[in-house]
Amino acid sequence: MTTATAGKGLEGIVAANSGICWIDGDAGVLAYRGMDIHELAEHSTFEETTYLLWNGKLPTAPQLEEFKKHLAAARRIDVRVIDLLRSLPTTGTPMEVLRTAVSALSFYDSDEYDNTHEGNVRKGNRLTSQIAMIVAIYDRLRKGKNIIEADPSLSHAANFLWMLNGERPSETATKTLDIALILHADHELNASTFAARVIAATLSDIHSAITGAIGALKGPLHGGANEAVMRLLYDIDKTGKEPVEYVKDLIAKKQKIMGFGHRVYKTEDPRATHLRRMSEQLSRDSGQHKWYDWSRAIELYINSEKKLNANVDFYSASTYTMLGIDVDLFTPIFAVSRIAGWTAHVIEQLDDNRLIRPRAEYIGPGYPNHWVPVENR
Ligand SMILES: CC(C)(COP(=O)(O)OP(=O)(O)OC[C@H]1O[C@@H](n2cnc3c(N)ncnc32)[C@H](O)[C@@H]1OP(=O)(O)O)[C@@H](O)C(=O)NCCC(=O)NCCS
Structure with a gap:
């Protein structure tokens, strides 16, 4: 097979087929499953947008209700992960904590070894709820505050603000965060999503893929x-x-x-x-x-x-x-939203998988470069 050399940073390289997100960078268009981001920001909710990303179409009213119920029911974190959060240094940044905690969640997930489409949907569901909870819980723990119980009657955005602040969020705050979550939910092959797909393609598990994605998101050239x-x-x-x-x-x-x-x-x-x-x-x-x-x-x-x-x-x-949110929670909030896109991409990758393994253009010393005994170097 012929190989072409990619430019630095893989600029302009098309590295996957995907039916999730379309960007026209010249015209400034972003669409999830063909739906313009402006329409979604105006009319949709984070829950509905997540359903769209995962299933390829908007939910009917009963489907949306059921999906919201599943997300609310998934607002549960094993006490051992909470203990882990308590044991981490308060000097840790919330992104480091999130990376560590998401990795640890796999130990307590009943579907840990189920890498099927359905298994990954269930895990994606749980991860979506749990990532928001971890960010809120860690922020309260580091400030010496009590943990607020999740409220299943609240939307994803409202429950996050409730668990973070321990106060009912205003309609404006909830709506603003909900729109921000819709806007951040997916963005084609950005660095963290590409990292997630590379990890998933090895047939590793979704927790590993999301842990890697969080590591990539943390950098200041990306979510940081x-x-x-x-x-x-x-x-x-x-x-x-x-x-x-x-x-x-x-x-x-x-x-x-x-x-x-x-x-x-x-x-x-x-x-x-x-x-x-x-x-x-x-x-x-x-x-x-x-x-x-x-x-x-x-x-x-x-x-x-x-x-x-x-x-x-x-x-x-x-x-x-x-909205009164601390600076070092901004990138974690990006993850609170982007888990929707990461999950969609991991599932899409595994539905038609092939190991992602590009080549490098070798620019090192010429071959053969013979080994020399240490006394002769
Ligand atoms: C997003 C980003 C990483 C894209 O990087 P890229 O496609 O590799 O583009 P480059 O970094 O090669 O930038 C191209 C040119 O624009 C300049 N440039 C790009 N972003 C810039 C910025 N935020 N401030 C000042 N100059 C910038 C570069 O210095 C470079 O100029 P040069 O050709 O004279 O050296 C880059 O624009 C950036 O670092 N932005 C700031 C970080 C950021 O906001 N990241 C979030 C992205 S959503």
Whole structure:
């Protein structure tokens, strides 16, 4: 078989057939199962979108009710995983904790060794509920607070906020988070999803695939960028510098501005459109104007100066901050949503599996490069 050499970072390489997510990077289109993200953000819920990603079509009303019941019933975590969370250092970042806890969940999953389509749907169901719980529970434990029992009457987004804060979330907070979860649910062969598919394709298990995906998501070039954006805004606040001047300095030092640029989108990331709108709305509702105003000023400057657009992470930062969420929970919240897409991709991979094993272009010392006794080196 002939082999072609891929460009650095596999740019432009099509590495799988997939019926889950379609992106037109030039036109700024993102669609799940052919459905435009703008329609889903306006009309759908995270639960319905997850059903769509996993099953290829929207649920009927009874199917949706049943799916929501399954997710609510899956809000259970073995006490030994809670003990593990208690034993981890409070200095650990929530992403490290999530990576470790998701790996440990497999020991207590009754379907641990069932790698069938149905087994993975059941495990995906549990993981979707459990990842949200782990993030909320660990945050409370590290702050010395009690664990809040899950409430099966609440939606996925509302239950997460309830377990995080121990207070009934407002309609605005629930709706804002629900839309953010829809927007983050899938994104074709992004780095973490590709990692999940590579692991699944070895016929390892879904917990391993999701653990690997969480590791990939954690990096600042991927999901970690939303935290980096907020740290930049906090730095601006601390130094008292004018936001655009601050960013100009970073550009002059050849630093990347987190939350801008994208490998696939050459125009506005359609997810950013909604996050910008929600950030602006929250800023008006809460009277906390600076995070949105500074973000907007930076965006306009980077647009005109660097011709780069804001991506999904840029306005997530100010949106989550105005919802009262701690910075180091932003990337875990990305995982709370992306588990929907990871599961869809693991299942799709295994439905028509072949080991993913590319080649490397060898650029090392010439062959044969003979071994030399240590005294002669
Ligand atoms: C997303 C990202 C990793 C895509 O990377 P990529 O396709 O490999 O693109 P590159 O990093 O090669 O960037 C291409 C050029 O644009 C510049 N660029 C890209 N993103 C930039 C940013 N956020 N700030 C400043 N310059 C940026 C690069 O410096 C490079 O310029 P050069 O050709 O003069 O060296 C990149 O845009 C980035 O690092 N963004 C910040 C992190 C981020 O927000 N990640 C979340 C993505 S959803």
